[in-house]
Amino acid sequence: MEPSEQKGGGPKERFEVVLAGSGGQGLIVSAMLLCESAIREGRNVVQTQSYGIAARGGLSIAELIIDTEEIIFQQVQKPDIILALTGQAMERFAAFAEKGARVFFDTTGMTDRPGLNFLGFPFTKLAGDLNRTNAATLIALGAMVACTGMVRMDSLISAVRETFPEAAPANIEALGLGEGLVASRLREGAG
Amino acid sequence: MRLVQGNEAIARGALYAGARFYAGYPITPSSEVAEECSVVLPRMGGMYIQMEDEIASIAAVVGASLAGAKAFTATSGPGFSLMQENLGFAVMAEVPCVVVDVQRSGPSTGLATKPSQADVMQVRWGRHGDQAIIALCPASVRECFELTVQAFNFSETYRTPVVLVADEVVAHMRESLRVPEEGELAIIDRKKPSVPPSEYKPFEADEDGVAPLAAYGSPRVFHVSSSMHGPEGFSNNDPANAARKIDRIHRKLDMHRDEIVMTRSFDADDADVLVVAYGITVRASRAAAREARSKGVNAGVLQLQTLWPFADNEIRRAAAGARRVIVPEMNYAGQVAGEVQRVLGPERDIRGVNSYNGQILWPRDILETIMA
Structure with missing residues (x-):
């Protein structure tokens, strides 16, 4: 798991990201945090979403594109990074793993999947251990950022601080937990 | 640079343009315009009113504008349909105001959270009778801001309602936006009458086809009617007068079409x-x-x-x-x-x-x- 590089070397300049799960899991807020982080790094962003008429439950999808160039078409077409927090979300997006997208998913409610591009972690279980079930998405965000380098972790922490001034310590702890998941997976890989 | 949602940019653009009155009835996918106004307008000394429905919303907007405020509302699909009658009143009475229509999929309640661009003809012809209207259509968060400012400017310049025709995607999308500094974009206010109160005629147009508009509550007391009226604002059934009026509400936009039509x-x-x-x-x-x-x-x-x-x-x-x-x-x-x-x-x-x-x-x- 290395930070993404595009062909021809140099850091990757464009990321297309999908956060998918169930309404109420904080997917749109998470997409906004990633956008705020990228803006701090002087990059362009577009964030869109798709959802049904229920405020809680039902497939909910937040998308974002980060680019150093102008973003013309607003939707994700070739996702590089996907988060699937529910089985329904996984069904919808699993096929992109074969095309090179890295699919992060929650092993709390889903069985593990073979393949290098499927990255399963027990996000919801860990959030439960913190007694904050709603922190699962932030733990996932920490893992995704640590793994892909789509934004810098310090930018994300700064965005979290500004967005949730009062809850910042708990939220930054959740991000750190996600970052730690990736670090220990890397150690396992090396061992 | 800030991350801003399309609907938020519309609300911010309206406030930048000088809007200080919002009356509306929240409806997906336009609700964030109301939400933003409900927070920000009272802080700026403006007024936010949640009305009982969309018919009342546009009625309040027309009234507020006649009282001298830059006023607007935002709605979608079924709500826009309900607004047509009083939007026609605004055309007839030449009341500057801005209506934001965030298009969603219809007909009727339709797919409430999904986008469409199917209101184009309703925006133009949704009201009965001969009439003209201006409609602007943003493709980005930046344009949500800038075209809303422009909508108010056109509305004030030509004393006409303007519809900002957005859609669910552009309204809910977020992009990085640099909000212009005060004074960076031109802001236009309606022409005020300079004649003494006794000589003021609210529908007597200058050469540009636009009549100066006094404010209710000012010394210039005037009458506004949805019925056909003469220059002084009172009912007038004379065919020659009716022809002049209908001709003028078209001509005041036609003669300035090069400034209004932006591509x-x-x-x-x-x-x-x-x-x-x-x-x-x-x-x-x-x-x-x-x-x-x-x-x-x-x-x-x-x-x-x-x-x-x-x-x-x-x-x-x-x-x-x-x-x-x-x-x-x-x-x-x-x-x-x-x-x-x-x-x-x-x-x-x-x-x-x-x-x-x-x-x-x-x-x-x-x-x-x-x-x-």
Whole structure:
């Protein structure tokens, strides 16, 4: 798991990201945090979403594109990074793993999947251990950022601080937990 | 740079333009405009009122504007339908105001959270009777801000209602936006009368076709009626007067159409295939045209920032050298395609690309018709 590089070397300049799960899991807020982080790094962003008429439950999808160039078409077409927090979300997006997208998913409610591009972690279980079930998405965000380098972790922490001034310590702890998941997976890989 | 949602940018643009009165009834996908106004307007000394429905909302907006405030409301689908009668009143009484219509998929309640571009003709003709109106259509968060400012400026300059025609995607989308500093964009206020109160006639137009507007509560007491009226504002059934009035509410926009009609060209000048697009569909069109160029077809996009009055001259010019014109839009009938055909004539190759199931158009949908 290395930070993404595009062909021809140099850091990757464009990321297309999908956060998918169930309404109420904080997917749109998470997409906004990633956008705020990228803006701090002087990059362009577009964030869109798709959802049904229920405020809680039902497939909910937040998308974002980060680019150093102008973003013309607003939707994700070739996702590089996907988060699937529910089985329904996984069904919808699993096929992109074969095309090179890295699919992060929650092993709390889903069985593990073979393949290098499927990255399963027990996000919801860990959030439960913190007694904050709603922190699962932030733990996932920490893992995704640590793994892909789509934004810098310090930018994300700064965005979290500004967005949730009062809850910042708990939220930054959740991000750190996600970052730690990736670090220990890397150690396992090396061992 | 800040991350800003389209609806938030509309609200911010309105406040930047000087709007200090909002009356509305929240409805998806426009609710964030109301939400933002409910927080910010009272802090600025303005007024936010949640009304009992959309009929009352537009009525309150018309009243507030006649009392001298820059006033607006935001709605969608069913709510926009309910506003038509009093929007017609605003046309007849020449009341400056802005109505934001964030289009969602219909008819009726339809797909409440899904986008569409099927209100184009309702915006133009939704009210009974002869009338003219201005409608602007943003394709980005930045344009949500800037075209809302422009909507107020047109509304104040020409003493007419202006509809900002957004769609669910552009309204809910977030992008990085640099909010202009105070004074960076021009802000226009309505013409005020200079004659003594005894001589003031609220519908006596200057040479530019626009009559100065006093404010209710000022020493210039005046009468406003939805019935046909003369220059002094009182009912008048004289046919010659009626003809003058109807002629003038059209002419005051016609004679300034070059200032009102705004388009943007993306490689449209030398295009063999011209895509005429508006709203969020501009972005898929630009991506498709760019891809077509990489495949050897000279495609370009003409964006209609102004939907009404229609961009007849601009389309004629941009399409002069094109062998095919494509109009992608999220409606069944091709509401803008029909207008483009009217402008260019029945012999021209004009093709629609239409989506009407609540799903947006993708670059591949448009590219297919460019390359066909």
